[in-house]
Each structure stands twice: as C-alpha cells, then as structure tokens.
Amino acid sequence: MQIKTVSTQAYSGQKAGTSGLRKKVTVFQQPHYLENFVQALFNVLGDVQGKTLVLGGDGRYYNTIAIQTIAKMAAANGFARILLGQNGLLSTPAASAVIRKYQAFGGIILSASHNPAGKDGDFGIKYNVSSGSPAPEKLTEAVYAETQTIKNYRILDVPDIALNQLGNQQIGSLSVEVIDPVEDYAQLMANLFDFDKIRQLFQSGFAMRFDAMHAITGIYAHHLLEQTLGAPTGTVMNGTPLEDFGGGHPDPNLTYAEDLVKQLYSDNAPHFGAASDGDGDRNMILGRHCFVTPSDSLAILVANAHHVKGYQNGLTGVARSMPTSMAVDRVAQALNIPCYETPTGWKFFGNLLDANKATLCGEESFGTGSNHVREKDGLWAVLFWLNILAVRQQSVAEILHEHWQQYGRNVYSRHDYEGIDSQIAKQLMTDLQSKFPTLLQQTFKGYQIAFCDDFSYTDPVDHSISTGQGLRIGFTDGSRIVFRLSGTGTEGATLRVYLESYCTEPSLQTQDAQTLLADLIQVADQLAGIKTRTGREQPTVIT
Numbered sequence: 001m002q003i004k005t006v007s008t009q010a011y012s013g014q015k016a017g018t019s020g021l022r023k024k025v026t027v028f029q030q031p032h033y034l035e036n037f038v039q040a041l042f043n044v045l046g047d048v049q050g051k052t053l054v055l056g057g058d059g060r061y062y063n064t065i066a067i068q069t070i071a072k073m074a075a076a077n078g079f080a081r082i083l084l085g086q087n088g089l090l091s092t093p094a095a096s097a098v099i100r101k102y103q104a105f106g107g108i109i110l111s112a113s114h115n116p117a118g119k120d121g122d123f124g125i126k127y128n129v130s131s132g133s134p135a136p137e138k139l140t141e142a143v144y145a146e147t148q149t150i151k152n153y154r155i156l157d158v159p160d161i162a163l164n165q166l167g168n169q170q171i172g173s174l175s176v177e178v179i180d181p182v183e184d185y186a187q188l189m190a191n192l193f194d195f196d197k198i199r200q201l202f203q204s205g206f207a208m209r210f211d212a213m214h215a216i217t218g219i220y221a222h223h224l225l226e227q228t229l230g231a232p233t234g235t236v237m238n239g240t241p242l243e244d245f246g247g248g249h250p251d252p253n254l255t256y257a258e259d260l261v262k263q264l265y266s267d268n269a270p271h272f273g274a275a276s277d278g279d280g281d282r283n284m285i286l287g288r289h290c291f292v293t294p295s296d297s298l299a300i301l302v303a304n305a306h307h308v309k310g311y312q313n314g315l316t317g318v319a320r321s322m323p324t325s326m327a328v329d330r331v332a333q334a335l336n337i338p339c340y341e342t343p344t345g346w347k348f349f350g351n352l353l354d355a356n357k358a359t360l361c362g363e364e365s366f367g368t369g370s371n372h373v374r375e376k377d378g379l380w381a382v383l384f385w386l387n388i389l390a391v392r393q394q395s396v397a398e399i400l401h402e403h404w405q406q407y408g409r410n411v412y413s414r415h416d417y418e419g420i421d422s423q424i425a426k427q428l429m430t431d432l433q434s435k436f437p438t439l440l441q442q443t444f445k446g447y448q449i450a451f452c453d454d455f456s457y458t459d460p461v462d463h464s465i466s467t468g469q470g471l472r473i474g475f476t477d478g479s480r481i482v483f484r485l486s487g488t489g490t491e492g493a494t495l496r497v498y499l500e501s502y503c504t505e506p507s508l509q510t511q512d513a514q515t516l517l518a519d520l521i522q523v524a525d526q527l528a529g530i531k532t533r534t535g536r537e538q539p540t541v542i543t
C-alpha cells in the first residue's frame with residue numbers, strides 16, 4: 001500500500017460558486033481535474049491527522065467514481081476516518097446532520113443540486129465545515145487560490161472500496177465506515193416530529209404523493225413516509241435515484257414537478273403533495289387544488305411551530321432572505337420574536353443559527369430549514385407540514401386561508417427573465433438605481449413609493465457587510481417590487497422580479513396571485529423598461 005505523489009498542472013476556473021464547484025461532467029472527467037480541487041481543499045484544511053471526514057453525494061453520474069478517488073486521497077492525506085454513505089449516497093441535509101452528530105472535521109458532498117445529471121449533465125463538489133454549514137467564502141477563496149498553483153496531489157494506491165458493504169473497511173491507516181445514509185437523518189426527524197400522530201393521520205386514509213424526481217430523496221422518503229410512518233406504497237413517486245435523474249430537471253416547482261402538480265389538481269387529487277430536488281435540500285408544498293408559496297410555507301411553519309415537538313418551547317427568532325415575502329415578518333411580530341432579513345443564499349443564515357438568534361429560516365427559492373442542521377432541508381419541511389396537518393386536522397387550503405385571514409395575505413410572485421444579455425441586464429439595473437432619487441413619493445397606478453434602495457446587509461454576529469444584494473422599491477401600503485440578478489444562472493443573465501402586495505380583504509384573498517398583482521407587474525415594467533430592453537413580452541418562468 002503506497003502513497004503516490006502525482007504531478008499535475010493547474011486548471012483555471014476552479015472557483016466555487018454559491019454551492020461549491022459545479023461544472024459539466026465532461027469538465028470533471030479531464031485528467032486530474034477532480035484530484036487538483038480535492039488536494040487544494042486538503043492543503044487549505046491543513047493538518048487532518050486523526051480527523052473524520054463525511055463523504056457522500058446525490059447519486060448522479062460520476063458520483064461513485066469521484067468517491068473512490070476522494071477516499072483514496074483522504075487516506076493519503078492523513079485522515080483517520082471516513083463516514084461514507086452506502087453506495088456513495090447522502091442527501092445534502094443528511095450529510096450536514098451526520099457531520100454534526102459525529103463531530104466530524106467536515107464533509108465533502110458531491111452534487112450539482114437540481115441541475116440535470118447524466119453523462120452530458122452537471123457534476124459538483126462542495127465542502128461543509130464542522131458545524132455542518134457550507135464552507136465560508138474565506139475558505140472557498142483560499143481553495144481557489146490553491147488550485148491556481150497546485151503542482152501535485154497525493155493518493156493511496158489501493159483497490160476500490162466496496163461501497164455497498166456496510167461497516168468498516170481499512171485502507172492504509174484510514175478506516176472507512178460505510179454507513180446507512182438514512183438512519184441518522186431518520187432518527188433526527190423522529191426527535192423533532194410526532195411520528196405517532198403522523199402515523200394515525202395516514203391510518204385515517206390521508207392520501208399523499210411525494211415526488212422524489214428520480215433523485216436522492218427517494219431513499220429517505222421510502223424509509224420515512226412508507227416504512228416508518230405507514231403511508232401506502234406508491235405514496236413516493238419516482239423514488240429510485242437514477243444516475244441521470246430520469247433525464248429530468250429535479251427542481252421542485254410548478255414547472256418541473258409537472259406530474260405531481262397535475263395529480264394535485266385532478267378530480268381525485270390526494271390531500272397533500274410535496275417534492276424535493278436533486279440533493280434533497282429544496283421542497284415544494286401542495287394541497288388539494290392548492291399551491292403554497294415557499295414564503296407562505298415559512299410563515300405557516302413559524303405560526304404553527306408550537307404544535308411540533310421539536311419547536312414547542314418557542315423560537316428564538318426567524319430569518320428570511322430579502323426577496324422572500326414579508327409574510328413571516330407578520331407572524332414574528334405577533335410572536336414578539338426578531339425576524340432577520342438576509343441576502344439571498346443559505347450561507348447567510350449560518351451565523352444566526354449558530355448564535356441561536358434564529359431557529360427557523362426560509363427562502364422564496366423553495367428552501368426551508370431550522371437549527372437542526374446547517375443546510376436547508378426538503379423532507380424536514382414536508383414532515384413539519386405533515387405534523388401540522390395531523391394536529392390541526394384541516395386541509396392545506398383551510399390552513400392557508402385561515403392564515404391569510406389572521407395575518408393578511410402577502411400576495412407574491414417571482415417573474416424570471418432567463419438567458420438575457422448580461423450587458424442589457426446590468427444596464428437595466430444601473431439605470432433603475434440611478435432613477436431612485438427622483439422616484440420617492442411618486443405614485444404609479446395608485447401605488448405610492450415610500451422607499452427605494454440597494455439592499456446591503458450587516459451580519460449581526462460577525463458584522464461583515466454584503467452590498468449590492470438587490471434593488472428594493474417599497475410602497476406606502478406595504479407592497480414591494482424587488483429586482484435582482486441571479487447568482488446561480490449559467491447562461492447570460494437571469495433577471496428576477498419579485499412582486500409582493502398586501503391584501504387584508506378576505507373576499508379578494510383567494511384570487512389568483514397574477515390577477516391580484518396585475519397592476520404591480522405593469523408598474524415594474526414601467527419603472528425598469530423590462531420589455532423594451534430585453535425584447536421579451538413575458539417572463540420565462542413564473543413562480
């Protein structure tokens with residue numbers, strides 16, 4: 001058993017984005033591409049002698065190949081132990097949970113989230129630190145710098161690990177422990193939610209569909225929903241993870257989870273529907289003939305947290321990303337707890353959760369979570385909803401409408417203009433911002449502008465400042481339009497326009513969001529000149 005030192009040459013562009021390094025599989029297949037990045041990471045981590053690394057991925061194509069390489073490199077770099085998900089599988093939230101439970105030094109998660117998978121699809125690698133949080137920018141920057149000067153990497157020359165064989169396997173001085181990818185996560189969920197009540201709900205004939213979209217959450221959902229909680233077989237759709245995610249785009253929204261949406265809007269619709277994404281951190285919630293926006297979902301979880309075992313002692317605070325609707329702010333105010341407004345990106349919640357300033361967090365981009373891990377967590381949100389439904393014995397629509405009656409409805413929609421010219425997008429934002437001083441007090445279609453700004457955030461824990469996080473235009477009646485350029489798009493620029501109005505009139509509240517927002521949509525176009533600048537008559541995606 002020999003440690004090989006292999007000489008290599010640096011690749012440009014190994015810079016991690018919001019969630020690690022994401023590239024086409026074919027890019028990762030270049031000689032030493034993955035090895036360079038992993039060695040750069042290990043170099044930055046420094047002395048890892050005696051330490052434990054968690055390792056797993058969302059099961060997409062190239063997952064198992066990468067896992068063999070990374071394990072052999074971890075052995076050559078001095079790690080003492082690897083906790084490896086069986087068959088190379090671990091969802092993002094489960095990896096975060098395992099890191100925390102076993103007090104690992106950190107974890108490597110192989111995923112490109114909801115991006116398409118397969119030979120021609122995407123692959124990704126990200127590192128999470130000992131709290132279970134995604135690596136902070138300081139660390140990812142240092143890794144990037146290291147990739148630019150890397151000259152060699154270390155790898156142990158040993159046969160492949162048997163990824164399907166649970167238990168301990170020794171490679172050199174490294175002990176590889178192949179663990180059940182579901183067990184620790186399922187235990188954590190059982191501690192937070194009332195499984196007996198949810199079991200009774202399913203026994204009473206409650207029908208649910210969970211769409212795993214051929215990605216990682218299939219193994220978790222089969223175990224939790226069908227085997228543990230007694231939901232009938234067939235509750236989980238597309239539940240076997242496939243290397244190409246069945247050729248689909250596992251992003252749980254009204255566009256990509258089309259089959260599920262059809263079922264929930266059919267005559268024989270089940271009571272409850274949910275879906276998760278490629279690596280299991282996103283969620284979408286549906287009731288019979290009813291869609292719950294992620295912003296409303298967050299507000300409802302917060303308002304009902306006292307019904308749930310893991311949160312019945314109260315929440316220290318809540319947090320939402322800036323473009324997420326202000327529905328949760330109203331609940332926080334009623335509960336008399338702080339509500340933090342952060343820039344887009346889950347990483348901004350990390351400090352608030354670590355400092356116990358927030359217990360629940362959420363984003364409009366179908367992400368919800370709590371302090372139980374340091375990633376957003378799709379199935380957690382689904383179980384939280386099931387727990388609420390089991391306690392309240394009402395339908396999803398009844399819960400949603402009662403919530404609006406009590407707090408008012410923050411009518412909400414996001415309009416995306418994808419793949420527009422980057423220059424045009426930037427100019428649109430600059431021109432809009434330069435108009436701000438003249439806009440104050442002006443009225444458009446009955447909406448009077450109360451404030452406009454370029455959102456910046458000072459982290460209340462480490463006092464770091466993030467500027468340029470999106471343009472906000474607020475109206476005197478509490479309505480809002482936010483303009484932002486996506487930080488995750490791959491081709492050209494994606495302009496996101498977030499529209500929000502506040503409606504307290506119960507007879508209007510149940511109308512379609514696009515109808516209720518029609519005037520505000522026109523105001524957005526009038527202010528920013530979206531149609532004339534982009535040449536687009538309609539957004540590409542409406543959520």
Ligand code: G6P
Binds near residue numbers: 344347367485
């Ligand atoms: C990822 C991040 C989220 C973020 C989302 C949308 O899923 O984990 O935190 O909200 O991307 O980001 P974007 O910049 O494209 O709006």
Ligand code: ZN
Binds near residue numbers: 114278279280281282
């Ligand atoms: Zn994801």
